[in-house]
Amino acid sequence: MLIRMGTDVERNESAMHNKAEEDLRQLEESYAALRDESQQLINERNTLEADVRQLRKKIDRLEENVNLLKMPPLIIGHIQDILDHERAIVRSSNGTVFQVSLNQRLEPELLKPGTRVALNQDSLSVIEVLHEAWDPMVSGAEMVEKPSITYEDVAGLDDQVESVREAIELPLVKPELFKKIGIVPPKGVLLVGPPGCGKTLLAKAVANHTEATFIRMVGSELAQKYIGEGGRMVRELFSLAKEKAPSIIFLDEIDAIGAKRLDGSTSGDREVQRTLMQLLAELDGFDALHDVKIIAATNRPDILDDALLRPGRFDRVIEIPIPDEGSRKAILAVHLGAMNTTKVSIGRVVERTNGYSGAELKATCVEAGMIAIRDGRSSVRQTDLMEAITRLDKKRSQGSTMRSPEALYS
Numbered sequence: 454m455l456i457r458m459g460t461d462v463e464r465n466e467s468a469m470h471n472k473a474e475e476d477l478r479q480l481e482e483s484y485a486a487l488r489d490e491s492q493q494l495i496n497e498r499n500t501l502e503a504d505v506r507q508l509r510k511k512i513d514r515l516e517e518n519v520n521l522l523k524m525p526p527l528i529i530g531h532i533q534d535i536l537d538h539e540r541a542i543v544r545s546s547n548g549t550v551f552q553v554s555l556n557q558r559l560e561p562e563l564l565k566p567g568t569r570v571a572l573n574q575d576s577l578s579v580i581e582v583l584h585e586a587w588d589p590m591v592s593g594a595e596m597v598e599k600p601s602i603t604y605e606d607v608a609g610l611d612d613q614v615e616s617v618r619e620a621i622e623l624p625l626v627k628p629e630l631f632k633k634i635g636i637v638p639p640k641g642v643l644l645v646g647p648p649g650c651g652k653t654l655l656a657k658a659v660a661n662h663t664e665a666t667f668i669r670m671v672g673s674e675l676a677q678k679y680i681g682e683g684g685r686m687v688r689e690l691f692s693l694a695k696e697k698a699p700s701i702i703f704l705d706e707i708d709a710i711g712a713k714r715l716d717g718s719t720s721g722d723r724e725v726q727r728t729l730m731q732l733l734a735e736l737d738g739f740d741a742l743h744d745v746k747i748i749a750a751t752n753r754p755d756i757l758d759d760a761l762l763r764p765g766r767f768d769r770v771i772e773i774p775i776p777d778e779g780s781r782k783a784i785l786a787v788h789l790g791a792m793n794t795t796k797v798s799i800g801r802v803v804e805r806t807n808g809y810s811g812a813e814l815k816a817t818c819v820e821a822g823m824i825a826i827r828d829g830r831s832s833v834r835q836t837d838l839m840e841a842i843t844r845l846d847k848k849r850s851q852g853s854t855m856r857s858p859e860a861l862y863s
């Protein structure tokens with residue numbers, strides 16, 4: 454009995470001991486878990502703190518941006534003179550001249566008379582040096598992609614093509630020829646003739662063929678609304694050409710700015726005239742540069758200002774006339790040559806199209822093609838061409854007599 458009691462107590466004790474050990478182990482386990490957790494929380498805090506720092510930096514940056522956006526606009530002007538390292542004379546874009554202070558952080562070498570700069574609105578001090586920029590209209594005028602028109606596509610104008618190449622290409626490619634003989638090569642040519650006879654086409658062929666920079670501007674783009682804008686564009690056009698020399702400037706539809714100067718005109722007309730004056734000045738002024746050539750084109754030589762046609766400006770006037778019989782044949786050969794035809798006689802079309810311009814001959818071919826398509830055929834016949842001519846004749850007689858080329862040129 455005693456022994457049993459002893460073992461009972463012993464058992465009790467060992468059970469208690471076991472339990473205490475178990476508790477301890479559990480406590481140790483939970484302690485380790487808590488320690489891990491706290492370590493994790495510390496890590497988390499560190500990353501969050503890093504995030505906060507990063508976000509603070511971002512805020513600073515964004516605030517800076519906001520401040521920049523809130524800054525008043527800067528005035529654009531040009532430096533006229535540098536007085537000393539602190540002061541300069543600038544002309545702001547509205548033409549007024551000021552003496553202003555210079556931002557000391559600017560490179561002194563960059564500050565030269567003529568440099569484009571940004572000015573503070575209040576103090577007009579020079580804040581920033583800007584690089585020279587071309588008007589987007591002017592820089593966009595450079596033809597980077599060559600047109601696909603070749604001299605072969607310009608039909609029936611062999612003499613004119615020859616003259617243009619002589620006046621424009623030869624001086625650019627072989628200037629020494631002119632030097633040897635001792636003559637100054639022509640500055641440019643003026644293409645005149647009724648609409649649709651291939652003036653633009655010929656200029657495009659020159660652009661395709663030449664290695665020189667080709668800059669194309671339509672006269673109406675130079676006729677600007679604001680005073681001085683057109684003149685500035687002409688100036689920039691020529692300085693772009695000089696910078697990218699050798700180059701060819703093509704002024705299409707020049708009558709938009711080259712019309713005769715009349716008395717009692719509106720202010721818009723006067724602005725157009727100023728643009729013309731600038732053009733004349735540029736034409737006179739760039740004689741030293743043989744590697745800039747000009748091709749101009751117009752439908753209306755009758756309204757062109759005499760000053761443009763004076764020798765030394767457009768040295769050569771090349772006439773692009775309404776095609777004669779032989780030229781019509783050549784033009785039709787070009788356009789019909791690209792089409793699917795069966796047994797057509799070009800000769801009979803030539804007979805019927807007296808007075809047609811190149812564009813009208815092309816329209817005849819297109820119309821004949823349309824007739825064939827409507828008929829469900831894949832090839833053009835002689836009857837299609839004849840029908841097309843009848844339609845075009847009708848259109849031509851409907852158009853007012855003033856608009857028909859012959860009325861202008863008879």
Ligand SMILES: Nc1ncnc2c1ncn2[C@@H]1O[C@H](COP(=O)(O)OP(=O)(O)O)[C@@H](O)[C@H]1O
Nearest residue numbers: 607608648649650651652653654784811812815
């Ligand atoms: N001599 C020509 N040879 C071939 N196609 C011509 C000729 N003349 C005019 N054309 C056609 O008429 C279109 C218009 O001619 P274009 O050169 O723009 O006339 P413009 O003399 O009014 O500048 C050309 O795209 C071309 O398809």
Ligand SMILES: [Mg+2]
Nearest residue numbers: 652653705750
């Ligand atoms: Mg044209």
